[in-house]
Each structure stands twice: as structure tokens, then as C-alpha cells.
Amino acid sequence: MKAMKNYKNIIEYAACVILAFVFAYYLYGRGGVLIATVMIVGAVISIALDLYVKNKVSIDIISGDVSYFSKSELCSIDIEIRKSTRLPTPFIEITLETSDNLEQGGGGQLIRLCLVNRRVERVTASLKAVGCGGGYIGIREARLCDYLGFLRLKLTTPEKRAVIGVLPDMIEIVPDRELLKSAVDTSGEEEDEERESQDTSLFFNGTAGYEHRAYIAGDPLKKINWKLSSKRGELLVRLDEALVSSSRVFVLDLAKEGFGAVSRDRIIQSCFAVCMSVLRSGYECELYFYDGEPQHFKLTPSDDPQSVQTALSLAVPSSGGIDVYDDELLRGGRGATVFTDERRREYFSFIVGKAAGGSVAFITTDVGLAYVSNMWSVNSLTYVSKPASFLVTLTKNLTAFLTYNSRAVLP
Secondary structure (H helix, E strand, C coil), X not given: CHHHHHHHHHHHHHHHHHHHHHHHHHCCHHHXXXXXXXXXXXXXXXHHHHHHHHHHEEEXXXXXXXXXXXXXXXXXXXXXXXECCCCCCCEEEEEEEECCCECCCCCCCEEEECCCCCCEEEEEEEEEECCCEEEEEEEEEEEEECCCCCCEEECCCXXXXXXXXXXXXXXXXXXXXXXHHHHHCCXXXXXXXXXXXXXXXXXXXXXXXXXXXXXXCCCCHHHECHHHHHXXXXXXXXXXXXXXHCEEEEEECCCCCCCCHHHHHHHHHHHHHHHHHHHHCCCXXXXXXXXXXXXXXXXXXXXXXXXXXXXXXXXCCCXXXXXXXXXXXXXXXXXXXXXXXXXXHHHHHHHHHHHCCCCEEEEECCCCCCCCCCEEEECCCCCEECCCCHHHHHHHHHHHHHHHHHHHHCC
């Protein structure tokens, strides 16, 4: 389309020159020749200036290593354009390239300017952050367009991209007891029912100990430390040493094919919210995610939530999927909760097989998925719930359809 536009400009300009000669031949010779000469000389000067200035212009992105922003905040970077000549430059068109969690993601943003008196010019590109996780702002292409629109020469652009980290929101959620059980149940199929029952009872009930957490609705009243609660002014539940020292494993695995910024935002947000909920409850946890390199955090209740928030703001999909982590991550009966926006059935089957007997829970963004038994879904409000199986959903829809039609037929 742009090449066609250039041809159109050339044809229209040539037609004007021809009309000037026609005017000179039939009406006023000296005036027509003067008009045609000025147009031809102007075109030559415009093209010559474009060719000369092409190697005299440089473009660079001015930014630090990483810039952090909150959701709905404007992400701004500075672009510096320099010229090494006193002559004015033709029009410089810069097209930005951004990640899809920024407002202009995919469509780009056009910046157009020319340098006349100044040799250095800085322009600010501002984009709105719409989803948490790692992002970037770069320059897709830059072109030098002459004044008459005949040529659009490509300029050298920097390979550097401004790395943007969009912070997930601090959302407090009440941990679901069944979800927590799914997340920390590390008993394999080969263990007997008696030990599984003891482990589950130990996790949810606890025994007398020296550490405490805030009371959550549904906790046994006998586990409340009434004396300490009266001093602190809030209900506190005792934790046993085995509970405190045990660790939960959370894996954030974003789909490399990509299902949009909204889906990725929800899954990162839910991972952060669940991790913070577990830490506030007095438990330790391990967090695996990818930000260009595989990351492994061992988190304790005393850790600063903002450090986890900052780390997850750079989370991006990995080209190798969950295989970028240690093979022992899901093995050895450790168990894990995998946060993912993946939707392919074979993905979930692969993870379950890779666990080799370990317990794996999945938290996804699609409420219709029920590929494995231990699967949960998260909505836009970071409410985690267990989706019904396909058979249950089909039965409910069929029942509603038959009920509606039976009412319509009856008089």
C-alpha cells in the first residue's frame, strides 16, 4: 500500500508538470515554462536531500534496564533522533513495536517529525499497560520520506528494546480449603490411605506449635490460641513445625503460542494472589516462572510481597514450556500447582505423565476445561473455582433446553 502511494504521488506530480507544459504551449509560454522548471527542480532537490540525509540521521531508545509500571498506568520511553548535518531533514516516520499487554500492542504507533534547527530531538512514546507480565517497546522500522512523497528510505534502527514490567495488583483472597489441599497434597498413588489421611489432617488441622497465622473461616476452633489472640486483638491459629517447614510448589507456565494479554494477565494475577495468600497463612512455598531465564524462588512468610510482585511483573512465556525447569520439579512425589493459560488437552496429559506419580493441580483461565480431575479455573476477579466436568455441563444444558421447550409446548 505504501509503495502504491509513492507511485501515485509520482504520477500525480508528473501530470502537473505535463499540464504546465500544455499551459506554456497554448496560453502563456514563459509562465508555463517557469512553472514546469520550478516543479522539476523542486523534485530533484527533494530526492537529493532525502538521499544525502539518509546516512546523517541516527535513532536510539533512551531507557534503563527495566521500567516498572502498574496496570492502567502510562508506560513512557524516550526516543532520541540525531542528525550530523546543518541541512533540515525530510520527514522521519518511526513505527513502534510493542508487546500485546500494552495498549498499542500489535498495531504499532506512528511518530512523525523532522529536524530543522535542532540537531537532537527527543520524543516520548506513551502506551497504556493493560495486562501484567513482561512487555517491551521497540522500533519496528524508521523511514525517511522526502517532502514530495516520492521516496521512503529505510533508516537504521536500534535492536535494543525497552523492557517493561507490568506489576500484578495486590489482591487479597481467602484460600479455598479444597484448593489448598490440591496444591499441597504430595502423596502418590502407591501410598496407603492411612498415611494420606494423616498428612491431610496434619495440614488442615495442625498441632500445638510456636508459630501462628490469622484465623480463616472453617478452621477448627480448638486450634485458636485464645491467649495470644486476646493480646493481638485478632484470632490466631497455631501451626506445627512440620507444617511451617513444609513447602508448596507453584509453577507459572505461560503458553508460548499466546492466548492474549487478558488471559495471561488473569493467570499471572491468580498465581501472585495464591502465593500471597499462602504466605499470609504462615506457610512457605516455592515459585517457578520464566522471565527470559528459568527462575526459582523459595518464599517464606517474612518475605516482602513487593519483591514477588516485582519478579512476576517480568514473567513471559518460555519457548521450551515447562521443560526449561529441572526434571525433578514434578517428580519424587513433591506435587505442584501449575498456573497456565494453555488450553491443549495434550499439554495437561504431558504434565500429569511427567509428574510420575506426584500430585499435580492445574489452575487455568478457561472455565470450560476439565481435562483432568484436579483442575481449577480463575475468572476476571481472581476467584478460583473448580469447573464441572463436560458430562455434568452437558447434562445441565440439556436439562435446561428440554425444560424450556416443554414449557413452550404446554398450553
